[in-house]
Amino acid sequence: MTNAPSETITDAERYPTLSAAGRAMLDFLREHPRAPIYRNESGNRLTAEEVVRVRAFEQEVAAARVGWTPGEEPPWLEAFVARALDEVPFYRSYGSRPRRLGDLPTISRADLSRDIAAFVPDPVPVDRLINFRTSGTTGHPLLLASHPVVAASYLAFHRRALRRFGLELQHGRGQVGVVLLGLQRKCFTYVSVTPTQDECGLAKINLHPADWRDPSDRAAYLDALAPEVFAGDPLSFAELLTLPVHVRPRALFSTSMALSAGLRQRLEARFGCPVLDLYSMNEAGPLAVYDARAGGHVLLQHRLYLEILDTAGRPVAEGARGEITLTGGFNFCLPLLRYRTGDFAALRWSGGEPVLVDLEGRPPVRFRTRAGEWLNNIEITHALQPCALARFALHQSADGALRMRLPAGTDAGEVAAATARITALFGAGQPLHVASDPQWEDKVVQYTSELEGAGL
């Protein structure tokens, strides 16, 4: 990678279609007397033509059927594969188009990490490329090629997810559409407007007290913004629950980490709105949303095909757990051909649509009980579901002892409940050390073990 200097861009480039009303929204967000210290600047970057294009895509997504017939590949797949083999330098070396998708090799995060340029199709113009970085937990930091249209297209899938819960976005001019909440020592924060939503406001803020002139400003500012949607992760939502806010959002989007049923229930009770647990990744955008009625995460993208593979790259038996592997996607700068995500789930059908069941963001790890029985980590996830833990990490030492790490400030009652559930699962006398960690990293490997045979 070259060390080219970062671009200096202007507001005209950040907000190419900004109207007076949009400017007023930006000023309101930035200059409110209780506003946080905004550390950065960013924008939608959409041209007028691209706004039209994104709106058309939203209509396409709204009308599309998502899924395919079990045992068959979707009809769009053949042309997608042919185009990827023709236009994408990395895939071109595979040779001719196969009869079956499964005859092509798989790729992983390590391949994208090695040289992302090889995955950008030849026809994509270079001048409007943007990037998204992700640190991840696998040791392969990623710099992903994207485009303002791709970033704006996320909303099409958010709308589709909301529709499952009977909601249509309503906020527009003069209102705030979304506040993205972070809780990190260092967080990228900025304000913007969403042109496809009549320039409603967007604020990405950090709830960490260090980003505020007075910590009490947090609740006052959120109440003043009254966004239609909060987006965040379980950590920032747990912090939101501690604030004396009166705001009534119409929905919460939770991403990045597994959301426990306990925390979901507390959020839903407090805000009186649905909490949408989105399965989303920088490589492919919002993939699925949890819907208890379907028994798992229902897919959101109509041009994305999922395979579930075992460690040797073979399809697992129908309904069995394996690694989620993606082909397709809406990021035209990064078409995916059999991309192994590193996430695990089973694919089952509910009412004719594919559903990811028992989704876990990491390879399975087995834990050994006092009686010598192996437990899949998914069983621990299930056991701790009723506890309102924002995050936890569990490690088993070579001697079988467990160490559970929790973010500092986790409610003592929840710690006691989690301890009791772990003990019940592993058997009486199970050594368990609970550690409160004030330095909780943004992304943590949730399950680890030193025991031989723990990896599956």
Next chain:
Amino acid sequence: MQREGPPLEALLRRLAETPEDFLAEPRFGASGVIEVRAVVADLLRLGGHRPEPAPLAAFAGEDARRDRNRLASVLIATWLLADEWFLAAKFPARELLSILQDDLRDLAGLVAARKFVTEAERREELARLVLARLGARPAGETPAQAQDRLTTLSSVERARVLRVSQAAAQRAREIREALARKAAEESADKWTRE
């Protein structure tokens, strides 16, 4: 190219009519259907040879990313070499293996295998190359004519590939530079972050 071979048209027709079995997916672990190593061994037996395991190892499918196109190309070439004229000529096994191992490795780096069947110039290049490596030329051509035509076909293709690869390297550089210029997250709005 001292030896006069079969009419070029016959070989081109044979390639154009390559049966599905020879266009099937080379086997890699659990995926694919055709064990290319076994097909090469069959070819050698048809030519009256007793195949040795060591040289055949080059045709075992190990890494699909690296070898898929090469082995698919080898498979098509075995169909060509199973033509009656080649079998009757009883070429030495090492010459046949040299074509399948070395020449096909080079060619597969430039051409997607199916094009040896679907594109007229690539069919001709493969047929002429195989004849030339075995010291033969198409019926009715002088050695000089045969050599000229092969050189033209392969040099045009190599020049095209070179142009494409130079352009690709330049574009990859531009993409890396464009991405590096954008500060992390200073990019565009998403309503959720991962």
